[in-house]
Amino acid sequence: MSGKMWPEGLQMDQEILLDAGAQLHRLKMFPYFDIAHYILMICEVRDDLATSASLFSRKHPLSCWLSSMLMCFADSFLANFLLGEPVIAPFKRHDDIVLATIVWYLVFYAPFDGIYKLSKIMPVYSVLSVMKEVKRAYKLIRGVWLPNHNEALRPSFATKACFLASVIFALEKNSVYITAPHDLVYLGVVGFLVYFKLSAVLLHVTDPFAPIENLFCAVFMGGIWDALSRALAAARERRAAGHATENGTISSGEKKDQ
Structure with missing residues (x-):
């Protein structure tokens, strides 16, 4: 089965992947990956408090x-x-x-703000x-x-990426369009999320989907026609301004002749 799906030269690579x-x-998220999540979320709370963080805490x-x-367990x-389940179930x-709580204490109350600065x-x-x-x-x-604020109106890259990954997982599970093994699909999704997160952190790429969305909107959502309409309106205004200038020049010339 795998021989039909994968070229022979890629068998070893397939096994490695x-x-x-x-x-x-099979990685366990608790505690190391959870700690990373808690640190980033609690640091965002502290950043929102800005200069009043120390006094408020x-x-x-x-x-x-x-x-x-609430920030750490917002998704739950x-x-x-x-x-329709108990909202406070995460506290169980x-x-x-x-x-x-330990991470929160270290972020806000560690000596010299060591954890936060680190x-x-x-x-x-x-x-x-x-x-x-x-x-x-x-x-x-x-x-x-994992939605954030007003995600239905202004979805962030995280929400778009989660939606795309969810579609990929659904197709892999319930269709014949994705025939790769589940572990390989999972590795690809993780690599996709990690790659673009590092791009955002290191290269300040805010939304990799923006060029595709802009092109789609320009072609299929009237963007081209709006641009043409604006160009035609601007051309009419320039012609009108040119005619007005010419008329003003002619009128001033006639007055000088008189």
């Missing part, structure tokens, strides 16, 4: 902790709400809550981002969605 995908698929530790937990809260997972160093931040993308793919295969 399948083995790598299987090992990646010391005056209102409970509010600070609660907002951090929203999924439970949409599925004591191991996760304890681990997230997480902002580019190599460390890149490693944490890669681990978070691996966890994102793991959540996708488990059927957990």
Whole structure:
């Protein structure tokens, strides 16, 4: 079966990729990948507080902790709400809550802000981002969605990538269009998410889908016709301005002759 699907020269590469995908698929997210996720999420909470982070965390530790937990488990809260399950069900997972609380304490209260500053160093931040993308793919295969603010109106790259990965997983599971082994598909999705996350962190590529979306909208959503309409309107305005200038010049010349 595999001989028909893969050229003979790629058999070894296929075995290596399948083995790598299987090992990646069997990776346990707890605790290391979860720690990376918690660090990035809690650092975002601290960044939102800006200069008042230190004062707020010391005056209102409970509010600070609660907002951090909501950020860390936002996907579970929203999924439970949409599925009609208890919204606070994530708080039943004591191991996760304890681990997230330890990370929260270190980010906000470590001496000299050591953990927070360390997480902002580019190599460390890149490693944490890669681990978070691996966890994102793991959540996708488990059927957990990861939306952010107003994602229905302005979907971010993370949401678009999750949607595309979900479509790929669905096609791989329920159709004949993707015949590659599941471990290989999973490895490809993880590689896709990690690659573009590193592109965003290191090269500041905000949305790799933007050129494709712009081209699609220009061709199929009236973008070309809008551009032509604007060009024609601008040409008419230039002609009208030219005629007005010529008329003004002629009138001034006639007055001089008189």
